[in-house]
Amino acid sequence: MDRGDFWVSLTAGGLAGVCVDLILYPLDTVKTRLQSPQGFKKSGGFHGIYAGVPSAAVGSFPNAAAFFVTYEYMKAMLHTDASPYLAPVTHMLAASFGEVVACLIRVPSEVVKQRAQVSPSSSTLRILSNTVYEEIPFSLVQFPLWESLKDLWSWKQGHVVDSWQSAVCGAFAGGFAAAVTTPLDVAKTRIMLAKADSRTASGNVLSALHGVWKTQGISGLFAGVVPRMSAISLGGFIFLGTYDKIRRLLL
Template sequence: MSADQRPLPFIYQFAAGAIAGVSEILVMYPLDVVKTRIQLQVGSGPTAEYSGILDCLKKIIKNEGPARLYRGISAPILMEAPKRATKFAANDEWGKIYKKAFGITEMTQPLAILTGATAGATESFVVVPFELVKIRLQDKTSKYKGMGDVVKAIVKQEGVLALYNGLEATLWRHISWNAGYFGVIFQIRTLLPKATNNTEKTINDLISGAIGGTVGTMINTPFDVVKSRIQNTPVVEGAVRKYNWTIPSLGIILKEEGFSALYKGFLPKVLRLGPGGGILLVVFTNCMDFFRGYYYK
């Protein structure tokens, strides 16, 4: 086993994923705010408030101030550590479990997709409450003072279980993204020239992670649009929710707004998660290499 493949205890995988996640969110968060605003608006063309990324950025800065681009970042910052840590750690751990279960020693393309999907499902249970709070804060009409105010209002008005509103849609979103992300990373790494030094390794990770993030985003954006709609709809006793379950909600959007509405916010999302996927992989692998040097010294 090569030095860069030596296993590490779970805590080191968790820490590397946490550092990678926070690094990515600090760089790319404003695009996430733009993505959510575009996904939440109903209608398109002349009736849409935001005509695109630059228009949305311009209007937010002009009408609400630059600080609004980081509105709700406390929830993702708190979420990124467990979210990304769970993503990478679960991917490694599930990979070990599947290799043992299937009696194989090396990762394969189908196994990379399977472990990614399972890691995404695992990750979903961690992120739902944080995603719910973030969506409520990012909405232009939001009157909440901060993360604590959102949690308090949801628990009081909708009940504790409402913190997991949108879990099913989140499962669809994370399973599809992680399956695409890790599956593509495995394939691209086999196609790229073998790295002979750290610089080449970083370039390979950046390329494979960016392509993986782009493909994952192409697959999961419709589920992300639905998730945003579901989580931004409060649970009111006796009221019928327009957006509730993923597949029926996809049908509603498709019927009322057309196929293109399923990809609302795609450009800011892919601009974030394409390069962001590269940042994630580069920071994670470098942290793991550092921890291996410390652990095996």
């Protein structure tokens, strides 16, 4: 990646991140409160759904910028013409590296945001590992699917997809990834919102999932799946479509 590509990825990714976070923040608040062990109403219901938005806005630009700079760099470095079947693996690895770098920026603002949304106590260090555990599986599904859908659409129409088509692919990829990783999101939320002396607060994802399964069953593991899918589908449309459009304009 040359200097020009670096600044293009940084700017396009950062602006896309700010746009999607500000637009979809209320849905994220509702999702977090649905997953809270306190229950939706006791966590605030629909009151103050923009609580914590300043911390999210401040973290959005560097978080998204760091992800896409790393993603594009790793994608270029790992790219091979040997076999098209290896492309999804390249995208999975690039997305994983991108998420690790982005999480170092995302986690502090995520802790502040969820404290404001539900008012619990959390440990930033503990949240780092659990955010990585959730975000990497999500990206392992979302980005290879996004790239594959774009390639398929491009092949069918005989030319590279337009930005709006990239956005549609992003919506489908995001929605699917959101659905299959909802239990991990529930576990992360429960850990972040757990009382300091509770078993859940230890930060063990499997233990948190088991606890939810025992007390609430399958419905508990998929708590908030509808607003999560709605938010991330719309988010994928805005985020990846905006990134693609700004990147093309800057290039």
